[in-house]
Amino acid sequence: EIVLTQSPGTLSLSPGERATLSCRASQSVSSSYLAWYQQKPGQAPRLLIYGASSRATGIPDRFSGSGSGTDFTLTISRLEPEDFAVYYCQQYGSSGITFGPGTKVDIK
Amino acid sequence: QVQLQESGPGLVKPSETLSLICTVSGGSISSYYWSWIRQPPGKGLEWIGYIYYSGSTNYNPSLKSRVTISVDTSKNQFSLKLRSVTAADTAVYYCARGPYGGYYPGWGQGTQVTVSS
Numbered sequence: 001e002i003v004l005t006q007s008p009g010t011l012s013l014s015p016g017e018r019a020t021l022s023c024r025a026s027q028s029v030s031s032s033y034l035a036w037y038q039q040k041p042g043q044a045p046r047l048l049i050y051g052a053s054s055r056a057t058g059i060p061d062r063f064s065g066s067g068s069g070t071d072f073t074l075t076i077s078r079l080e081p082e083d084f085a086v087y088y089c090q091q092y093g094s095s096g097i098t099f100g101p102g103t104k105v106d107i108k
Numbered sequence: 109q110v111q112l113q114e115s116g117p118g119l120v121k122p123s124e125t126l127s128l129i130c131t132v133s134g135g136s137i138s139s140y141y142w143s144w145i146r147q148p149p150g151k152g153l154e155w156i157g158y159i160y161y162s163g164s165t166n167y168n169p170s171l172k173s174r175v176t177i178s179v180d181t182s183k184n185q186f187s188l189k190l191r192s193v194t195a196a197d198t199a200v201y202y203c204a205r206g207p208y209g210g211y212y213p214g215w216g217q218g219t220q221v222t223v224s225s
Contacts, residue, residue: 035211043217044218045202045215047213050209050213051210090211095169096155096168099154102153
């Protein structure tokens with residue numbers, strides 16, 4: 001099973017600041033199969049990024065994804081009030097699907 | 109736009125079987141893969157398993173011995189059965205379309221299931 005580790009656990013920032021979230025895999029992940037989700041309290045996760053760097057339909061361009069192999073990054077260029085939430089990375093591989101533990105982005 | 113809706117009991121007794129149904133609307137279930145994912149209170153997401161409309165399945169190894177996912181194409185539904193539940197199975201259970209290209213573009217709203225006597 002591929003284990004995903006996300007850091008930091010919590011990121012305290014102000015609106016307008018840049019957020020950089022990390023997702024590290026215990027073994028190499030195909031870039032085609034790395035995704036990022038946003039989850040707000042009481043809501044289902046929402047797909048932000050798939051294929052490591054492709055934005056899902058309707059996702060603003062302030063969200064971007066990058067990385068390959070075992071290291072992936074989600075960047076929010078300028079935080080809007082609605083961006084404060086928990087973010088999860090997810091991988092799909094031959095042994096199944098795993099999610100990272102999440103990074104909470106909260107208001108400083 | 110495909111929509112998904114979970115349904116089933118919100119309370120299950122320990123050692124019994126948790127049963128949930130996901131109804132797909134706005135599109136046919138006879139394409140794609142369909143999944144169950146859960147989230148214990150205050151914790152992260154855990155993939156349970158997925159099924160192809162043809163009936164082939166893949167389960168999380170940690171749950172495989174207790175899980176069955178099935179599909180009913182005539183009703184545009186798929187279902188989850190989790191046997192011998194304990195308090196550790198208390199969670200919000202989501203159904204989702206996918207994995208589609210390895211990711212989940214659509215999710216149900218989720219349903220809370222509590223395991224308690």
